[in-house]
Amino acid sequence: MTELLLNLENVHTHIGLYHILQGVGFRAQRNRITLLLGRNGAGKTTTLRTIMGLWPASKGRISFAGTDIVGRSTSEISRLGIAYVPENMGIFPDLSVKENMLLAARNASRVTDIDQQRLEWIFELFPAVHQFWNRPAGKLSGGQKQMVAMARAIVEPRELLLIDEPSKGLAPAIVNNMAEAMLKLKQSGASILLVEQNLQLAREVGDDVAIIDAGRIVHTGPADECFARDDLLKTHLGLALCP
Amino acid sequence: MNRSDLMPLALLPILMGCAYLAIGNPAAWFTLTIAGVAMGMIIFTVASGMTIVFGLMDVLNFGQGIFITVGAYLSATVFASLSGYVVSPYLSENLLVILVAVVAAVAGAGMSGFLFERLLVKPVYGDHLMQILVTTGGLIVGEEIIKIIWGVQQVNVALPPFLSGAFVIADVAIERYRAFAFLAGALVFFGQYLVFTRTKTGLLIRAGVHDREMVEALGYGVRRLFVATFVSGCALAGLGGVMWGLYQQTLVPQIGSQMNVLVFIVIIIGGLGSTGGALLGAILVGICANYASFIEPKVALFSNIALMTMILLWRPNGLYPASAR
Amino acid sequence: MTTSMDWTRLISRDRPGSRLLIILLIAIIAVLLVAPFALTGAKAISICVKIMIFAVLVASFDLLLGYTGIVSFAHTVFFGIGAYGVGIAIIRLGASWTSLAVGASAAIVVSVLLALVIGLFSLRVRAIFFSMITLALSAAAQTLATQLSNLTGGEDGIIFRLPPALMPSFRLLDTKIFGLTIDGKVVCYYFIFAMSVTFVLALLRIVNSPFGRVLLAIRDNEFRAEAIGYPVFVFRTLSNVVAAVFACLAGVMLSLWLRYTGPDASLSFEIMLDILMIVIIGGVGTIYGSIVGAVAFLVAQGYLQDLLKGASAALGSLPGIGKVLSPDRWMLWLGLLFILAVYYFPTGIVGVLRRPARRLDSSSKPSAKERLSIVYRWMGRAR
Ligand SMILES: Nc1ncnc2c1ncn2[C@@H]1O[C@H](COP(=O)(O)OP(=O)(O)O)[C@@H](O)[C@H]1O
Ligand SMILES: [Mg+2]
Numbered sequence: 001m002t003e004l005l006l007n008l009e010n011v012h013t014h015i016g017l018y019h020i021l022q023g024v025g026f027r028a029q030r031n032r033i034t035l036l037l038g039r040n041g042a043g044k045t046t047t048l049r050t051i052m053g054l055w056p057a058s059k060g061r062i063s064f065a066g067t068d069i070v071g072r073s074t075s076e077i078s079r080l081g082i083a084y085v086p087e088n089m090g091i092f093p094d095l096s097v098k099e100n101m102l103l104a105a106r107n108a109s110r111v112t113d114i115d116q117q118r119l120e121w122i123f124e125l126f127p128a129v130h131q132f133w134n135r136p137a138g139k140l141s142g143g144q145k146q147m148v149a150m151a152r153a154i155v156e157p158r159e160l161l162l163i164d165e166p167s168k169g170l171a172p173a174i175v176n177n178m179a180e181a182m183l184k185l186k187q188s189g190a191s192i193l194l195v196e197q198n199l200q201l202a203r204e205v206g207d208d209v210a211i212i213d214a215g216r217i218v219h220t221g222p223a224d225e226c227f228a229r230d231d232l233l234k235t236h237l238g239l240a241l242c243p
Numbered sequence: 244m245n246r247s248d249l250m251p252l253a254l255l256p257i258l259m260g261c262a263y264l265a266i267g268n269p270a271a272w273f274t275l276t277i278a279g280v281a282m283g284m285i286i287f288t289v290a291s292g293m294t295i296v297f298g299l300m301d302v303l304n305f306g307q308g309i310f311i312t313v314g315a316y317l318s319a320t321v322f323a324s325l326s327g328y329v330v331s332p333y334l335s336e337n338l339l340v341i342l343v344a345v346v347a348a349v350a351g352a353g354m355s356g357f358l359f360e361r362l363l364v365k366p367v368y369g370d371h372l373m374q375i376l377v378t379t380g381g382l383i384v385g386e387e388i389i390k391i392i393w394g395v396q397q398v399n400v401a402l403p404p405f406l407s408g409a410f411v412i413a414d415v416a417i418e419r420y421r422a423f424a425f426l427a428g429a430l431v432f433f434g435q436y437l438v439f440t441r442t443k444t445g446l447l448i449r450a451g452v453h454d455r456e457m458v459e460a461l462g463y464g465v466r467r468l469f470v471a472t473f474v475s476g477c478a479l480a481g482l483g484g485v486m487w488g489l490y491q492q493t494l495v496p497q498i499g500s501q502m503n504v505l506v507f508i509v510i511i512i513g514g515l516g517s518t519g520g521a522l523l524g525a526i527l528v529g530i531c532a533n534y535a536s537f538i539e540p541k542v543a544l545f546s547n548i549a550l551m552t553m554i555l556l557w558r559p560n561g562l563y564p565a566s567a568r
Numbered sequence: 569m570t571t572s573m574d575w576t577r578l579i580s581r582d583r584p585g586s587r588l589l590i591i592l593l594i595a596i597i598a599v600l601l602v603a604p605f606a607l608t609g610a611k612a613i614s615i616c617v618k619i620m621i622f623a624v625l626v627a628s629f630d631l632l633l634g635y636t637g638i639v640s641f642a643h644t645v646f647f648g649i650g651a652y653g654v655g656i657a658i659i660r661l662g663a664s665w666t667s668l669a670v671g672a673s674a675a676i677v678v679s680v681l682l683a684l685v686i687g688l689f690s691l692r693v694r695a696i697f698f699s700m701i702t703l704a705l706s707a708a709a710q711t712l713a714t715q716l717s718n719l720t721g722g723e724d725g726i727i728f729r730l731p732p733a734l735m736p737s738f739r740l741l742d743t744k745i746f747g748l749t750i751d752g753k754v755v756c757y758y759f760i761f762a763m764s765v766t767f768v769l770a771l772l773r774i775v776n777s778p779f780g781r782v783l784l785a786i787r788d789n790e791f792r793a794e795a796i797g798y799p800v801f802v803f804r805t806l807s808n809v810v811a812a813v814f815a816c817l818a819g820v821m822l823s824l825w826l827r828y829t830g831p832d833a834s835l836s837f838e839i840m841l842d843i844l845m846i847v848i849i850g851g852v853g854t855i856y857g858s859i860v861g862a863v864a865f866l867v868a869q870g871y872l873q874d875l876l877k878g879a880s881a882a883l884g885s886l887p888g889i890g891k892v893l894s895p896d897r898w899m900l901w902l903g904l905l906f907i908l909a910v911y912y913f914p915t916g917i918v919g920v921l922r923r924p925a926r927r928l929d930s931s932s933k934p935s936a937k938e939r940l941s942i943v944y945r946w947m948g949r950a951r
Contacts (some may be wrong), residue, residue: 016788016792017788017789018789018792052460053458054456054459066454073459073464074456074459074460075459075460075461075463075464075465076463077463078459078460078461078462079462083460084460086456086457087461090452090454090456090457090460092449092450092454092455092457094449095446095449095450096564099446102443102446103443103446103447103450103458103461104461106461106462106463109443152461156462163661245864282941283594303696303699303700305699305703361687363907366911370697371696371699372633372637372638373910375639375696375699376639376844376848376906376910377842377907377910377911379841380903380904380906380907380910381903381907382903383841383900383902384900384904385900385905386899386905387897387899387900388896389901390896391891391892391897395896451824490637501707504703504704504707504708507700507703507704508700508704509702510700511700511701540715541711541712541715541716542712542715543711543714544704544707544708544711545708545712547704548701548704548705548708551701552685552689553702554692555689555692556689559692559693560693568826
């Protein structure tokens with residue numbers, strides 16, 4: 001029933017002299033939302049960046065839809081069908097929302113070249129994008145920027161979205177919208193690898209979980225099972241959940 | 244570019260006003276200002292390419308001056324071999340020779356820039372120390388090659404009739420070439436503005452200046468974009484070389500590295516990666532240099548360093564830094 | 569036992585790290601020590617002095633490039649300040665030891681202030697500003713030195729006398745020693761020798777101090793160093809000041825020997841290129857490299873220029889070749905050599921000498937190993 005989309009095996013990453021990822025291995029299935037959880041500094045962002053080819057993996061295998069992607073350039077990896085929404089959202093502040101979206105459509109040289117139906121659908125998912133279409137993206141609020149960042153990731157159909165802490169610093173109402181949007185995205189057939197510190201959001205959307213601690217994966221499994229285990233959450237996420 | 248921060252623009256009237264008080268002679272002041280603005284537009288032509296190259300790939304080319312020299316000398320060669328057209332009283336023939344010179348300079352500088360990128364810059368991406376060392380070496384080698392091809396003696400360039408002399412507006416003489424250089428520089432700025440706002444490549448470059456990794460994560464190979472930008476930057480330096488050579492009317496092999504010092508000051512003042520900042524910085528540097536060479540010629544270069552120092556005191560990143568890195 | 573302890577303390581426990589290098593260094597020092605007696609000819613002696621001056625100048629540049637990770641193009645400015653400081657003071661105050669001291673001290677004060685200001689303005693934001701600003705400054709200093717002709721003698725520079733004891737007409741002893749008249753020139757030679765040894769040892773001391781270790785930490789990962797709590801900007805600025813002081817002292821040595829100073833002798837871009845060349849050839853981030861590199865480069869320079877002269881004379885009739893091989897095109901070859909050295913010889917002589925030593929002697933001191941990995945890291949591409 002489930003189909004393997006992304007597979008990391010014993011991935012090591014060095015940043016300069018520092019050995020950050022020390023054997024990361026987990027899988028993400030197609031059409032599911034996989035959570036990558038861990039404390040601050042555990043290596044979540046580094047994992048996403050390694051998948052994206054922004055840090056070179058010094059050892060290990062990463063395969064995406066059956067293709068080995070270690071050593072490929074970031075742009076190649078992106079063209080294989082992985083979109084990335086970084087922690088800082090990666091918005092181009094000098095460019096308008098429209099221009100941000102245009103850049104995300106690789107084959108479009110004008111906005112009219114973008115698939116209009118898809119654009120309508122995106123506007124529905126993220127109304128802010130439509131509302132501030134001609135505004136410089138740098139002038140938007142944090143939540144609106146996050147919407148633009150997510151919208152930008154799906155302008156072209158991508159099989160896998162890597163999303164890094166989308167709820168960081170956002171108001172609870174917006175976080176709810178975010179969760180809704182992600183579930184809708186899943187319905188439309190997308191798969192998501194989500195890094196999230198907001199357990200509520202994680203719980204709401206997550207199907208599977210991988211927990212990372214000090215550069216190593218310490219637990220993988222279905223989300224409901226993981227969230228039921230207080231010990232896991234306590235030791236590796238440093239959290240005591242209040243019911 | 245589309246920022247609403249207008250404070251730095253106030254520097255222009257402030258500098259002009261102070262100079263006016265120091266010079267005290269309106270006609271001289273006006274002539275110097277015109278000369279300064281014209282010089283600024285030429286510096287801008289070179290600096291705009293370089294600042295984008297830096298913003299996009301974090302590559303700082305200490306050898307950029309060589310492309311200025313290549314442009315200046317190539318245009319001098321064109322002028323010398325088509326001297327009949329240069330002195331011709333017909334405007335069309337004058338313009339033709341200028342066009343040929345510009346094409347030769349832009350093509351020559353662009354091609355040598357491509358070679359420079361392949362041979363010297365490409366192997367040292369991401370390593371400032373190595374970049375500085377290697378491109379400095381490239382500058383020296385390039386300058387020596389210029390000396391081998393064109394000799395060490397200075398080369399004179401004559402202006403065509405329609406560009407020599409001056410016209411007088413309300414008692415103030417404005418040299419024709421300065422007005423021409425101003426127009427040419429303005430054209431370069433306007434052209435860049437169109438590219439950066441109306442074309443997808445321009446948008447990509449602006450986006451890349453801000454966040455190269457994100458542009459890659461959207462699926463674009465920034466390397467190729469960068470090579471194209473680098474070559475364009477060198478071509479712009481070549482164009483700047485033509486303009487600067489005609490401004491000076493005498494060429495020496497060090498012409499490029501001398502100007503490069505001013506270009507660096509402009510880039511720092513303007514803020515790395517910012518075209519608009521480069522324009523403002525270039526005009527500030529141009530007029531400051533001209534005022535200073537009138538008031539106290541011995542310290543002309545120091546006046547620009549002093550200007551830069553004061554601006555860095557106010558804004559440590561330059562006036563309009565575009566690159567977030 | 570105790571003597572060996574004392575020796576390593578003298579070199580701040582920073583062992584050369586290779587037997588061959590030790591032999592080489594001892595040989596160099598020995599030759600420099602006996603040169604006035606053993607070598608005949610003004611050219612050989614002047615190469616020896618140049619080696620001693622450049623060893624200091626380049627070692628101080630290595631503090632910046634190799635230990636702090638910044639490139640200064642203003643190193644010649646400080647060199648020039650030292651040289652001009654002595655010259656101007658002697659011209660104004662007379663040829664005495666006092667004016668020598670006044671000139672040198674004033675030069676050091678100016679250097680410290682200037683280096684401080686440069687650092688404050690350029691290192692605050694990003695290290696690359698520093699290179700750009702120092703380049704502008706060195707161009708400005710060259711123009712200034714030629715423009716302020718009543719102070720600096722303009723293009724021609726200034727010729728001056730030294731305190732009598734350092735002048736060639738002075739006789740320290742009435743008798744010859746090993747056939748050499750001990751005149752003021754010989755005294756001056758050994759004075760410079762003593763300065764050179766002292767200053768290089770002092771720099772070795774500095775890079776091996778806690779301060780030097782912080783610099784290395786910053787160079788290797790600025791972000792990390794700042795996070796650990798070292799104010800990167802302050803350390804870099806201090807390093808710039810220290811390097812400037814030693815460059816200035818090298819300038820003092822230069823003017824002592826030449827009794828002359830001018831823009832070409834101390835401020836030119838050619839000298840800057842010599843410094844870069846020597847630091848790369850010798851080995852970046854080693855200090856010892858400055859000594860070995862200075863010897864290799866300056867001796868080769870002395871001969872290569874002759875070689876080019878001969879070659880262009882022999883082949884000058886062939887079209888084009890003569891131009892390329894002309895000694896006037898010395899910088900072409902130097903530039904090419906420099907680029908090739910940066911690419912293919914980034915560890916320099918010291919790096920090459922140390923490499924086999926590590927393989928053979930796996931139990932070498934951690935400090936040597938540490939130093940090695942730094943050299944390798946500096947090679948860059950191991951990112
Ligand atoms: N550029 C860098 N240089 C050195 N260390 C880094 C760098 N980026 C991240 N690190 C280190 O890597 C570890 C993992 O970081 P990261 O992946 O960002 O953690 P998180 O799980 O919070 O996203 C941290 O200890 C961090 O200090
Ligand atoms: Mg993170």
